Amino acid sequence: MTVKQPDYIASLAPYVPGKPIETVAREYGLDPEKIVKLASNENPLGPPEKVTEVLREKIKDIHYYPDGGAYYLREKVASKFNLDPDWIIFGNGSCEIIEYCAKALLDYGEHSIFSEYSFAMYKIATLASNHGYKEIPAKDYRHDLDAFLKAIDDKTKIIYIANPNNPTSTMIKGEELDRFVEKVPDSVLIVLDEAYYEFVDNPDYPDSMKYIKDWRKDNVLILRTFSKIYGLAGLRVGYGFGNPDLIQKIEKVRSPFNLNLLAQEACIAALDCEDHVLKSKEHVKKEKACVVPEIEKMGLRVLAEEGNFIAVDTGKDVEEVFHNMQKKGVIVRPLKGGYNMPTWFRMSFGLREHDEMFLNALKEVLT
Ligand SMILES: Cc1ncc(COP(=O)(O)O)c(C=O)c1O
Incomplete structure (x- = not known):
């Protein structure tokens, strides 16, 4: 006899979070210090x-x-x-x-x-x-x-x-x-x-x-x-x-x-750290202005209206792109499972060097 679960819970697909740095380091045999996570719309400037x-x-x-x-x-x-x-x-x-x-x-x-x-x-x-x-x-x-x-x-x-x-x-x-x-x-x-x-x-x-x-x-x-x-x-x-x-x-x-x-x-x-809020907002604005045109130059469609993240259509199975980007130490969020956008991923802006690493990895993976 097993513990029975109601069908409505058994059939539930749980939330898939952005992949943690430690997990990718373990799976791909990489140094965690050399991995950049742009998968969960976090603030790269850290806490105030x-x-x-x-x-x-x-x-x-x-x-x-x-x-x-x-x-x-x-x-x-x-x-x-x-x-x-x-x-x-x-x-x-x-x-x-x-x-x-x-x-x-x-x-x-x-x-x-x-x-x-x-x-x-x-x-x-x-x-x-x-x-x-x-x-x-x-x-x-x-x-x-x-x-x-x-x-x-x-x-x-x-x-x-x-x-x-x-x-x-x-x-x-x-x-x-x-x-x-x-x-x-x-x-x-x-x-x-x-x-x-x-x-x-x-x-x-x-x-x-x-x-x-x-x-x-x-x-x-x-x-x-x-x-x-x-x-x-x-x-x-x-x-x-x-x-x-x-x-x-x-x-x-x-x-x-x-x-x-x-x-x-x-x-x-x-709540007293308004300077941090402003700095974070300015940072995202700057990074967006650098990153989005570079992706568009690769011929990809980008949704970049508001927020600290963008969605990118790779035009191919995103799981493969995701896997190959991780090999290069860059974690984005594939939008296949959960969002039914099988060729898209989402990335949030990191520090300047993180976003450079992301752009290089994407270029290499797509060519
Ligand atoms: C639209 C939206 N709502 C809510 C949340 C959840 O945020 P929280 O960390 O406060 O649970 C997120 C997180 O990514 C989000 O994108």
């Missing part, structure tokens, strides 16, 4: 220095449980975004909040909606809670919001939208999103996932805060993260903004102490 100082100081306190309500971090985020503290939810990464939404809100027979070529966790979170989904075909790799509206029925409970979208980097403009938010019924939660919000300079980027603050939309949850521009992916802190009544509904399924003690202290310190 002030954060590492705070972590060193606070490590002596880790025999205590963390503050389960993250009081001081909540106060700090609330003051930065001019919100009351009860408008905020924290997750062990914004991934966890994506899962909480599915767990807390989807009822029997209900489904979520998200776009083709969008962040893989929307499907996983929905399936893991034993619910269905509607994946809306993308329009040349962009969200087709008119088709989203047509797909909504009385069993629709959650709409997940990544803006900019991972992995295609495409951005939905403010005007388009305004029209969409107005038309979605109040009974349907819109999760606006803005993990890359700080990287966007575009004046057409939506001011999503107005949906909750001015329009008083109780069915909008905005997600942000410390993983990307703050360089704290390893600490796992994401946060969401929404009406307190909505936040309370989602809080019911939150794991106790989901933000560890060091993570809370680090994020409090990170």
